[in-house]
Amino acid sequence: MNASITPITMPKFGLAMTEGKLAGWMVRPGSRVKAGDDLADIETSKITNAYESPGAGILRQVASDGETLPVGALIGVLAEDDVSDADIDAFIARFTAEFATDDADAQDAAAAEPTVIDVKGRALRVLDLGHGDATPVLLIHGFGGDLTNWMFNHAALAEGRRVVAFDLPGHGGSAKDVGDGSPAFLAGVAIDLLDHLGIGKAHLVAHSLGGAIALALAGQAPDKVASLALIAPAGLGPEINMDFINGFITADRQKTIQPVLGYLVHDKSLIGRKMADDILRYKRLDGAVSALMQIAATCFPDGRQADDLRPVLERGDVRALILWGEDDEILPVRQSGGLPPAVTVDILPGVGHMPQMERAADINRTIGTFVAQ
Template sequence: MPPSRHHVQHLTIHGHRRAFVKAGEGPALLLLHGLGCDHTTWSSVIDGLARRYTVIAPDLLGHGLSDKPRADYSVGGYANGVRDLLTVLGIDKVTVVGHSFGGGVAMQFAYQFPERTERMILVASGGLGPEVTPGIRAITTPGFHQVMGVLTLPGVRHVGAAGLRGLAALPTAVTRDLAEVADIYDSFKDPRARAAIRHVVRAVVDWKGQIVTMADRAYLTEAMPMCVVWGRDDHVIPVRHANRAAALAPGARIEVIPHSGHFPHKDHPERFVQIVHEFVRSTRAATYSRARWRRLLENGPADPTGDVAPVVPLTAVAGDAGA
């Protein structure tokens, strides 16, 4: 992965070394990266956010500079892990921001630990529908580990990564995210990272697509402010999943950023920082009430099947002309 622009700290929790960046002062923001990425995916927004917030950006277990053991790589296991990291850091409550797979972890964290979650921001998040790029589904197939071992041999890897970065430089929306894909591909040279990613993907994706969904628990967002950010040109997880989020959680704020792909926080960092700050500034932090949580669980969703009615297509948010 790219070298970090920020000071990386380490803590050992449950016998595993965990890397993280902590910057700034103020209300806490927990930034959770996506599959195969690490804290450097947030590099372009950490400084802007740290002007107003305490930013914690960990490398999830199996990623980046954190250990890559044979361990629990489920979304629930990751939620427990970031809870324990926050506890050791002495941080009680956070606004949790999750990108892609990290969005699934963010949702699970908010579900498991509502008393520690003030708000939730999902960025091109998993868990909102089955569709996902075939490249991620391929990780679940037999032989992936061995084939990727060959494809990441020094000469092959360098040519492949250079090709992906070259395609990313083309002025087309289809290839916009390939520079980030090249970084992920390069990280697969470590067999421990490949094994960890395989375990992660198999826990949330099968050959049909995403398995894990927030549909049956979306009604719980009634008790928590939620914002969904997506790039209009996302070819990893389609932007229509933002539309589904709007139907599942009608109180959610939806921000679709034009001229942006699967990494809107990297494509338009200033816009992303502005969206996060405006959302935090204009919403009241959730206050956990066991009685209210119990009532929501007892009443359940309006539609217990988790199905949603079709809704009109999303339009871009105000300010698109300046993007």
């Protein structure tokens, strides 16, 4: 392979993704790009996401807008001016030939799928990726979510490290009993899961209500928590968008759920029919809606958050990072204010309630660095 040519391949966003559509190049052919620049919009069946350049160079395109390609297929190359077209053509031909034979292996690797395990009599759907000596990470999603909320992050964080995502009780493929629905109860389940998996201590990466659960867990069992990386966490202020919570609970059709999901993100075009379909599929399971209602009744009585978990951070015994989208429409970004100086707070402009999807690469980099410290 010519070292001066960098292949750009169809990325894999999340586990279920086997192919993606090149929705549109964001850079003209022949332009110079550097690592981290947005190269193209990649559309999966669930969401459209910007693909960031893995390296620097001049973009030479291979795939055209609108093409659907398997994960790992070549969509373009980066090369310097001095690389000849002939060399590039040869590179592309060789890559494509090798990709065809590698394709089967790639499919096998992609077969890592969540499993449902029994944790103290409770069925939990878990996805356990990566291994290494570094302290493991536990990913805790938010209200109404599931482990696929981490589709853009899980594999990236799991390079050289065990990273476990699971569906909270009442969510996704886990059993629908949520106890009293409190963060404390759900934190207890997360502790049970860590024990079951033989994880003595973990970094908790948590989103939204998952943030409140992580804080409750750190409060209950600080020795199990290596650090807290909290994305738009609940538990730091009273306000919450109840139009979202109630709408999410009651909406049962595409037409009613799509506007509700719009609250989640800054760029509303990210919300597609397929994403809504996946949420509706979950919500239509017996017991799902009543689980959500129980959680909402306990966590957000009278339209305000019941739990103030700031004391956990104020205690100062757990290293913490807070990430928040400036345009969050569910939990206002001002709730990130007034925290102890030791807590790093990172506000992301132009981002809504789902930074881990809206700015996956930034979030992966920031959290990757944070947990590596």
